Amino acid sequence: MSFEALANWIHNWLYETLHPTVALLVEFAIVGVLIIGLFAVLGLVLVMMERKVSSWMQLRLGPNRIGPWGWFQTVADTVKLIVKEGMTPNNVDKLLFNLAPMLVIVVSMVIMAPIMFAKGIQIWDINIGVLFVAAVSSLSIIGVLMAGWASNNKYSLLGAMRSGAQIVSYELSAGLSILVIVVLTGSLKMSDIVMAQADGWWLFKGHVPAIIAFVIFIIAATAETNRAPFDLAEAESELTAGFHTEYSGMKFALFFLAEYVNIFVVCAIGATLFLGGWMPFHIGSWEGFNHVMDYIPSSVWFFGKTFLLIFVIMWFRWTFPRLRIDQLLSLEWKYLLPISMFNILLVTIIALAGWHF
Amino acid sequence: MTLKQYFKDIFTGVKSLATGMRVTGGYFLRHHKEKITEQYPDNRDKLVLAERFRGEVVMTHDDNNEHACTGCTACELACPNGTIKIITKFDMTPEGKKKKALDTFIYHLELCTMCNLCVEACPTSAITMAPTFEHSVFDRSQLIKKLNKPGSKIREGVE
Numbered sequence: 240m241s242f243e244a245l246a247n248w249i250h251n252w253l254y255e256t257l258h259p260t261v262a263l264l265v266e267f268a269i270v271g272v273l274i275i276g277l278f279a280v281l282g283l284v285l286v287m288m289e290r291k292v293s294s295w296m297q298l299r300l301g302p303n304r305i306g307p308w309g310w311f312q313t314v315a316d317t318v319k320l321i322v323k324e325g326m327t328p329n330n331v332d333k334l335l336f337n338l339a340p341m342l343v344i345v346v347s348m349v350i351m352a353p354i355m356f357a358k359g360i361q362i363w364d365i366n367i368g369v370l371f372v373a374a375v376s377s378l379s380i381i382g383v384l385m386a387g388w389a390s391n392n393k394y395s396l397l398g399a400m401r402s403g404a405q406i407v408s409y410e411l412s413a414g415l416s417i418l419v420i421v422v423l424t425g426s427l428k429m430s431d432i433v434m435a436q437a438d439g440w441w442l443f444k445g446h447v448p449a450i451i452a453f454v455i456f457i458i459a460a461t462a463e464t465n466r467a468p469f470d471l472a473e474a475e476s477e478l479t480a481g482f483h484t485e486y487s488g489m490k491f492a493l494f495f496l497a498e499y500v501n502i503f504v505v506c507a508i509g510a511t512l513f514l515g516g517w518m519p520f521h522i523g524s525w526e527g528f529n530h531v532m533d534y535i536p537s538s539v540w541f542f543g544k545t546f547l548l549i550f551v552i553m554w555f556r557w558t559f560p561r562l563r564i565d566q567l568l569s570l571e572w573k574y575l576l577p578i579s580m581f582n583i584l585l586v587t588i589i590a591l592a593g594w595h596f
Numbered sequence: 597m598t599l600k601q602y603f604k605d606i607f608t609g610v611k612s613l614a615t616g617m618r619v620t621g622g623y624f625l626r627h628h629k630e631k632i633t634e635q636y637p638d639n640r641d642k643l644v645l646a647e648r649f650r651g652e653v654v655m656t657h658d659d660n661n662e663h664a665c666t667g668c669t670a671c672e673l674a675c676p677n678g679t680i681k682i683i684t685k686f687d688m689t690p691e692g693k694k695k696k697a698l699d700t701f702i703y704h705l706e707l708c709t710m711c712n713l714c715v716e717a718c719p720t721s722a723i724t725m726a727p728t729f730e731h732s733v734f735d736r737s738q739l740i741k742k743l744n745k746p747g748s749k750i751r752e753g754v755e
């Protein structure tokens with residue numbers, strides 16, 4: 240039984256046995272629990288993946304003491320963070336200081352709404368899905384600024400302000416590269432975008448503009464999630480830990496978790512837009528090949544593509560040195576933005592003339 | 597900046613980034629073959645240290661329990677932080693002459709910075725740096741070492 244059938248069965252059963260309002264509330268609760276569970280699993284898996292990828296790229300062993308080949312290291316780390324005291328320093332703005340991690344984590348939870356995890360598995364298929372993601376993802380900077388300001392610490396404030404400048408800049412090229420796919424599909428709805436790629440992914444169907452947009456999207460996604468080489472908001476060699484210098488225990492863990500969940504979210508969006516979401520890999524008229532590909536479950540396709548992009552972003556992190564703030568801004572405003580504006584012109588011509596497949 | 601330069605910058609930038617990614621990607625693919633991590637407490641028995649590793653100053657003795665130290669105190673003078681203290685005595689040569697010789701070579705490991713200046717100052721190559729590093733003890737007095745072995749004497753012919 241596929242996930243879609245299971246979800247539909249639960250949905251029908253709830254609406255048959257319960258009052259519709261109660262059934263809706265129960266569904267809210269189920270979705271909430273599932274999302275929190277996904278967050279916990281993502282936190283454990285992605286942190287472990289990051290540590291292993293980084294160690295293998297530096298010819299090290301990585302964590303190898305807890306569990307087989309150290310796979311339970313992140314479980315131990317999580318237990319440590321839960322047990323630790325969540326301190327609130329004396330001269331901080333107590334309300335904002337404690338609110339900031341919550342806000343950041345809530346924003347990452349909200350972006351989960353329009354993502355299609357598998358065929359028919361989506362929390363909320365709104366007709367402005369992509370716009371929703373672009374709008375909500377820029378809210379997390381408010382949490383970062385809040386944390387930086389409330390901490391009453393110059394490093395935190397500097398880190399937060401850098402992060403603000405960075406996200407305001409890179410939202411532009413991320414938005415323009417998303418727009419390329421929206422122009423090709425003619426819809427902002429996530430399910431429409433995925434269905435449009437049934438006969439081939441946009442990365443292959445969209446000619447040169449889609450490839451340029453994909454590269455720019457990956458760069459902008461790396462910048463928006465504040466990861467190296469764009470991790471100026473943290474910049475541990477300059478600002479100790481940037482905006483979360485004053486945080487400890489579970490409040491720090493929430494920032495940390497939000498960072499990794501945001502990576503997952505942007506990579507999921509990238510996989511949906513450019514690599515066809517849960518759509519299997521199909522080649523033109525190779526019937527046999529396409530048929531074999533259809534047997535792989537759609538959730539495996541989606542998570543496989545997402546984790547491939549996550550790996551690419553981790554690869555960036557462990558290869559490139561950190562940019563200076565002026566280099567960061569000149570990369571965006573002098574290179575990425577003009578290229579993506581030209582790119583959107585090109586893709587509009589292609590879409591109007593119907594040159595794409 | 598000319599337009600040509602602009603596109604050239606983009607091209608060289610992408611090319612250099614790709615070169616970097618090829619290096620780390622190569623490491624990632626063959627990480628199981630060439631590990632640089634030393635699994636220290638586990639591989640303690642077969643640990644190989646670099647030839648130039650400077651762990652502590654030792655005095656080399658040969659099989660006849662003879663060393664090459666003349667007690668000239670060049671190392672003591674060369675030491676920037678008073679790590680070495682040499683106590684000399686006078687031996688009698690067969691011809692009945694008095695000759696200066698080493699009595700005790702005191703080495704304060706707790707003060708030593710492993711700068712190698714004493715080894716370079718030594719005219720007879722009597723002392724050298726040993727590749728040992730497990731120096732921790734429970735009492736500071738155990739770090740004050742006497743380098744010449746008991747009963748040792750200067751090798752024949754070393755002046």
